[in-house]
Amino acid sequence: MTHTCTPTGAARLARLVTLPGVYAPQHDTRLLTRCLRREAIDEDTAVVDLGTGSGALAVAAASLGARVTAVDISRRAVLTARFNALRNGLTVTVRRGDLTDTLPDDCCDLVVSNPPYVPGPSARLPRHGAARAWDAGTEGRAVVNRVCDAVPRVLRPGGALLLVHSGLSGVAATLDRLAGNGMEAGVVDRAYVPFGPVLRSRRAWLRDMGLIDDTENREELVVIRAELR
Numbered sequence: 001m002t003h004t005c006t007p008t009g010a011a012r013l014a015r016l017v018t019l020p021g022v023y024a025p026q027h028d029t030r031l032l033t034r035c036l037r038r039e040a041i042d043e044d045t046a047v048v049d050l051g052t053g054s055g056a057l058a059v060a061a062a063s064l065g066a067r068v069t070a071v072d073i074s075r076r077a078v079l080t081a082r083f084n085a086l087r088n089g090l091t092v093t094v095r096r097g098d099l100t101d102t103l104p105d106d107c108c109d110l111v112v113s114n115p116p117y118v119p120g121p122s123a124r125l126p127r128h129g130a131a132r133a134w135d136a137g138t139e140g141r142a143v144v145n146r147v148c149d150a151v152p153r154v155l156r157p158g159g160a161l162l163l164v165h166s167g168l169s170g171v172a173a174t175l176d177r178l179a180g181n182g183m184e185a186g187v188v189d190r191a192y193v194p195f196g197p198v199l200r201s202r203r204a205w206l207r208d209m210g211l212i213d214d215t216e217n218r219e220e221l222v223v224i225r226a227e228l229r
Contacts, residue, residue, distance in 0.1 A: 055081025167220030
């Protein structure tokens with residue numbers, strides 16, 4: 001079955017269709033979209049959406065007038081993002097690739113990314129299936145670290161990254177890694193949301209790892225904005 005949703009707020013869009021196995025827009029998508037809409041975006045702004053999934057962020061950026069390139073390693077995600085851009089009457093270039101591998105140097109003003117970030121018992125990342133969109137190793141940083149390392153190459157001077165992930169994945173570690181890559185970073189938004197099915201299923205493991213206590217039932221989501229110095 002496909003999943004459909006209607007984003008709320010400014011630049012309201014038609015419903016987005018999500019194919020099975022593609023990450024459906026959720027709390028993190030909405031939080032990052034809210035931050036995206038605070039950026040000074042016009043027709044001269046080149047935006048890259050890394051790990052586009054349904055294309056929700058790419059569509060939101062295109063609706064604000066940006067020139068948008070969306071990238072995902074999943075063939076289904078690429079197909080979904082192309083369809084959703086077409087459905088909304090927007091132009092988005094969608095590429096299949098591993099993060100920035102298909103992108104040239106200094107190609108964009110803004111990168112947005114909602115990568116896999118959920119910690120789990122296995123260090124091995126899934127290569128297929130829905131879990132590919134959220135499983136990120138035992139620290140939840142297998143893809144977040146790669147985003148932090150890859151993005152500076154594709155940003156123009158003064159360009160910025162908007163990155164969303166869970167507080168369980170280590171906010172300080174992300175800020176430190178971005179700083180080490182020549183970026184000035186800080187948390188610009190956050191939200192607390194109820195544990196979803198994945199975190200509920202891992203509650204015992206998360207507790208044993210010291211990531212939560214027995215009373216916790218909400219996850220902190222953070223958006224980090226990092227500007228290239």
